[in-house]
Amino acid sequence: MSTSEQRVAVVTGAARGIGAATAVRLAAEGRAVAVIDLDEAACKDTVEKITAAGGRAIAVGADVSDEAQVEAAVARVAEELGAPTILVNNAGVLRDNLLFKMSVSDWDTVLNVHLRGSFLMTRAVQKYMVDAKFGRVVNLSSSSALGNRGQVNYSAAKAGLQGFTKTLAFELGKFGVTANAVAPGFIVTDMTAATAERVGMGFEEFQAAAATQIPVQRVGNPDDIANAIAFFTGDAAGFVSGQVLYVAGGPLN
Template sequence: MSTPNERVAVVTGAARGIGAAVARRLAQDGFAVAVLDLDEAACKPVVTEIEQSGGRALAVGVDVADEQAVQSGVERVAEQLGAPTVLVNNAGVTRDNLLFKMSALDWDAVMNVHLRGSFLMTRAAQRYMTEARWGRIVNISSVSALGSRGQVNYSAAKAGLQGFTKTLAIELGKFGVTANAIAPGFIETEMTVATAARLGIEFEDFKKAVVSTIPVNRGGTPADIAHAASFFAGEAAGYVSGQILYVAGGPHG
């Protein structure tokens, strides 16, 4: 269980990429971290890294779109690490295609993970936050929320997360719980590599073309998102709620 001064954070989609970077950063910040992903075994390297650095972590395999699995997973976190008071909803998938080619299954797959998953995880975790009278919810949106060709499902889901975030801020604020969203721009992850492949472009060429449009003249890294998550999860962000922070190397929104 957690020590009196140790808070517990849950990060979904944390086996790799942005989620793994956020989990590592929150561990550095002093949180015990539940590393959640679809495949529990895939979470183990992140957990091991945190433990070797002196932190406490737990690997939990959860399909965030499965109501019972979410409930069981969050209860397991509470029992083995302590009551979670920070939740980072990062789990996501893409099923890109132009609208006329997109199947209903591709639409549902993206909605289920991003929106249903964030709803189920937040509903399960919020009771621990409201009981503690302190909590932090961080949802990972995207600049794609502003529109992205070939991503009507992903764009709709990421825009939906922004409305979800603002409503959570309104409903949970009186319990000392804040809710904010981070909207990453171009971040170098397996997902952006897959996007380049879908477009039939070499990743380095894809990256060069995208970076040429970014004011700070570089691509983002998972650590860039982790820095923002660290702020939102911390004590100092207690008067910041219902906000969408674009971490994209330039102005958006």
Template sequence: MTTATNRVAIITGAARGIGAATAQRLAADGMAVAVLDLDEPGAKAVAEQIVTAGGRALGVAVDVSDPEAVQAAVDRVAAELGAPTVLVNNAGVTRDNLLFKMTEVDWDTVMGVHLRGAFLMTRAVQKHMVEAKWGRVVSLSSTSALGNRGQLNYSTAKAGLQGFTKTLAIELGKFGVTANAIAPGFIATEMTRATADRLGVPFEDFITASAKQIPVGRVGQPEDIAHLVSFLVSEGAGFISGQVVYAAGGPKA
């Protein structure tokens, strides 16, 4: 039987936060891991940590909104680690503002990374999945997909990824490929720290206040999402596809 040790996974936006935690978790599961990020030193640092721990990893710099860069990155991964059959679309940015203050660049940047990036990465990797008759695509949505003041662009992109996921599941299912999305709630990362900074609130106070609104009484950690990714890309999750899992410490949706 094919196991995780035969799999090659690509994680985008993996130089830090959820992406880094996911790369480390999938490496611990036995997969060879490609750590993709616009931040090349950060991507290579995470890959080096995995290699030092005994895993196989490759750090690759890529702008996921650039089709030529995406194809080159996927080709390099296939050549150096093997054909990728697991893809985690995690790369993301925020450009928060209210509608009347939001610029076209704010809108286009967020759409380019989240939606265009997921499309380009999945299009490039699906060839390897279809040839293998096995694949897993997990895309990171957000509870912001339900609507969040000051995040018109981000909320729209994250909602779009849910439709993207459901359609992938329909199109690729006959090839043994599943597609699912994870919609995290509050996760303590640099991105949520930036939100606290934007609001002028100390990060620790922001975490404390947020935890009071979450049924499990704490905010999430990147590892919480990495564990869920690990399950969704496992052999045992082959009958789960087209789903959006809200990982928010309570019944968010």
């Protein structure tokens, strides 16, 4: 694929963890990648890993819950890399607490980043997809969408993203755009490390305990999720839309 034909992917929350692994994987698939995170400087390692392997990537700083920043970020991507036709809405935060302890700020912050952020990013990018008559949107849900103690905000946001995904599939399908969601189970990231700290367990102990509850008897890593996302963003997945894929090492009740 020549540079002029190279598809451009946007990955939010791509400075580390699942987002970084996804950006690197999509670059390996031949995509030019916009690495978006709240702190542009934090994207440096991801961008360097891509460019060192011969890929094209730029770092973009943006708060995905801020409309003006999102519009500016997407316009910059279009100008510097080309029209974006692949979007991975991965940016997320945790503000875990039991319901009676949860502040309105904790609720709003999580819903704003996950849901409002995905809405703003998708709305900004979809026009390029419609013009190209090709698009791939992948939203990061979670097994927590099924409910998880201490995560009423996060669970609500991740469940909301599943409905968001299915509605996008209805609305955008006629333009050659698919929308799917990947719902990770236990993945070793900074976020799960923070959860371990919240419940008062060492991270290694926390992982070992989690693995005993997973049919494949191990916890996941960011590449496990990047692999699933890579499938959904590929040309071969054009007849798959509106789906939620749980990548969790086994079935979830």
